[in-house]
Amino acid sequence: MKTKNTYWIIAGILNLFTTFLHLIGGQVDLINPLLKSNIETQVQTEMLGVWHMVTIILFASSIIFLKRGFNKKEAFNVELIRFISFLYIAFSFAFIFSSIILSTLAPQWILLFPIGVLGIIGFKKIKKNA
Numbered sequence: 001m002k003t004k005n006t007y008w009i010i011a012g013i014l015n016l017f018t019t020f021l022h023l024i025g026g027q028v029d030l031i032n033p034l035l036k037s038n039i040e041t042q043v044q045t046e047m048l049g050v051w052h053m054v055t056i057i058l059f060a061s062s063i064i065f066l067k068r069g070f071n072k073k074e075a076f077n078v079e080l081i082r083f084i085s086f087l088y089i090a091f092s093f094a095f096i097f098s099s100i101i102l103s104t105l106a107p108q109w110i111l112l113f114p115i116g117v118l119g120i121i122g123f124k125k126i127k128k129n130a
Contacts, residue, residue, distance in 0.1 A: 005069045007122030008081065011115045012065030018111045019058040026051065061088075065119065078126050085119025088112050 031051055035044055061084050068081055092109035099106045 004072055005122045007118045008065045008069030011118035012062050012069055015062040015065055015115050019062055022058055023055050078123055081119050082123045085116045088116030
């Protein structure tokens with residue numbers, strides 16, 4: 001019987017926290033001002049759609065990390081976790097580079113990067129035990 005993957009469980013919890021922070025904090029700080037701005041309605045609509053696409057990705061990947069983290073018996077495709085983890089690392093670099101280019105801290109990477117790293121560490125644990 002396989003053991004649970006603590007790294008993925010922590011990544012899932014951190015990811016779930018990030019999801020709610022994005023959904024609530026981002027709505028107040030970013031989306032509400034966007035919707036009150038003079039930007040074209042079409043642009044507002046597309047930005048709002050993209051915002052909620054990110055929310056869906058955050059929530060879905062939280063479920064995947066937690067489900068796979070607590071999985072003790074059945075075999076599953078661990079490559080999905082690896083892919084999601086590398087995406088989170090890439091997302092964090094997007095925020096780091098944006099921060100450097102615009103000389104303004106975009107702190108999102110502080111949550112995204114550890115989720116990706118924990119996912120990779122958990123992946124290596126699974127591969128080592130296989």
